[in-house]
Amino acid sequence: MTVPVSVFAPDLSGLICGYLFDAQGRGQPLDLRDAGRWFGDEAPEQDAFVWLHFNAANVSAEKWLEANLEHAEHCFETLREGVRSTRLEVVDQALVAVVNDVVYDFAQRESLQVATLWMSVERSRVISVRMQPLRAIDRLRIAVKAGETFTSPLSLVDHLLRDQADELIAILRSAASKVDAIEDHLHAGRMGRRRVQLGALRRNLLRLQRLLAPEPAAMFRLLSRPPRSLGPQDWDELRHSTEEFSLVLRDLVAQQERIKMLQEEIAASIEERTGRTLFILTAVTVVALPMNIIAGLFGMNVGGIPFADDKAGFWTMVAVVLMASSALAWLLFRKRDD
Numbered sequence: 001m002t003v004p005v006s007v008f009a010p011d012l013s014g015l016i017c018g019y020l021f022d023a024q025g026r027g028q029p030l031d032l033r034d035a036g037r038w039f040g041d042e043a044p045e046q047d048a049f050v051w052l053h054f055n056a057a058n059v060s061a062e063k064w065l066e067a068n069l070e071h072a073e074h075c076f077e078t079l080r081e082g083v084r085s086t087r088l089e090v091v092d093q094a095l096v097a098v099v100n101d102v103v104y105d106f107a108q109r110e111s112l113q114v115a116t117l118w119m120s121v122e123r124s125r126v127i128s129v130r131m132q133p134l135r136a137i138d139r140l141r142i143a144v145k146a147g148e149t150f151t152s153p154l155s156l157v158d159h160l161l162r163d164q165a166d167e168l169i170a171i172l173r174s175a176a177s178k179v180d181a182i183e184d185h186l187h188a189g190r191m192g193r194r195r196v197q198l199g200a201l202r203r204n205l206l207r208l209q210r211l212l213a214p215e216p217a218a219m220f221r222l223l224s225r226p227p228r229s230l231g232p233q234d235w236d237e238l239r240h241s242t243e244e245f246s247l248v249l250r251d252l253v254a255q256q257e258r259i260k261m262l263q264e265e266i267a268a269s270i271e272e273r274t275g276r277t278l279f280i281l282t283a284v285t286v287v288a289l290p291m292n293i294i295a296g297l298f299g300m301n302v303g304g305i306p307f308a309d310d311k312a313g314f315w316t317m318v319a320v321v322l323m324a325s326s327a328l329a330w331l332l333f334r335k336r337d338d
Contacts, residue, residue: 014061016053017141023047025149032064039125049153051126053137056118065129075118079131086164086211088157088222095121095153095222099160100211101134101167114211119157126153136163154238161241165248171208172251175201179259186266195266202259209252283332290324 018035019027022045030038035050054061056079065075088097097119115132130137140159150156182198294317298305307313 013064014055014058016055018050018052019144020050021048021150023151025151025155026147027051027144027150047151049124049126051128051153051156053128053130053141056129056131061129065127075120075129079116079118079129090222095157097121097157097160099136099164101136101164114207117160119160121153121157123153126156135167136160139163158238158241161238161245165241165245168208168245168248168252171205172248172255175205175255179255179262183262186262186269195263198259198263198266202256202263205252205256205259209249209256283329286332287325287329289328291321294321 013032015032018030018032020030020034020038021027030050030052032052035052038050054065056062056076062076086097086099088095090096097117099117099119100114101117115130115134117134117137118129120127128137137160140156140163143159144150150159178197178201298317307316310316
């Protein structure tokens with residue numbers, strides 16, 4: 001440690017929560033002053049580690065992290081740039097995890113808002129920083145308070161990834177129910193604003209896939225060659241959670257394909273309806289063409305108009321117009337099955 005952590009008062013340090021996990025994985029509450037003593041202990045308990053969770057909106061938290069964390073600048077740079085795709089990478093012999101989660105004011109599924117959590121995982125400590133409250137962190141805190149054991153720092157990351165997958169599953173179920181309702185309305189011929197709803201759902205799912213899905217190449221490199229600086233940790237558990245996350249992503253892609261098919265079906269239905277309307281307008285115009293031509297010719301009021309002195313001339317021309325229109329209508333509709 002470069003400076004003692006006790007120089008900042010616990011209530012003003014921006015620390016949201018802190019826990020000390022013993023060798024059996026049980027977590028006990030911890031403040032910055034106790035964390036400073038633990039870090040300064042020359043012979044700390046073996047296989048024990050500390051988790052400190054900070055609020056990045058607090059200026060004191062930034063000062064503490066800059067004084068005690070070598071790559072704190074990378075942390076705040078990531079948070080200030082906004083949400084990015086979930087990733088795990090090794091930076092300065094520490095595992096850096098960027099995890100995205102849905103924020104608390106997620107009241108409407110049509111307007112997704114995603115917050116970012118930044119984590120630095122080392123052999124004896126885990127530092128997490130966020131700008132906005134995250135559901136995943138609260139679930140993790142509840143699990144610790146409930147007595148769930150975490151035997152290594154990586155088990156915390158594994159828990160977050162599993163919670164992220166559960167959140168994706170919940171969103172997928174909600175989206176699937178909406179798509180089912182839209183599909184039923186589509187088959188019943190009541191589209192309304194369903195096309196707009198499908199577009200919003202598809203955009204949200206694409207955004208979730210881009211933000212919550214880990215980068216496959218980085219995950220593969222990390223899991224195939226784990227850094228030795230973290231020691232023998234739960235890489236197998238992390239590999240299993242990554243595989244489960246991949247299955248959820250497949251379902252997410254399948255749901256997007258289903259929405260895409262419904263959009264194409266709606267577009268085809270609209271195109272068919274538009275084509276039918278245009279055909280009807282064209283047919284009416286063509287069928288009325290003999291009437292317009294004959295009316296135009298007889299309306300010239302020039303000499304030599306046929307049937308001008310014939311008492312049955314009007315009915316003769318009506319018959320001619322009806323025959324010509326019927327012939328054109330037969331030519332138009334004879335090859336149409338619908």
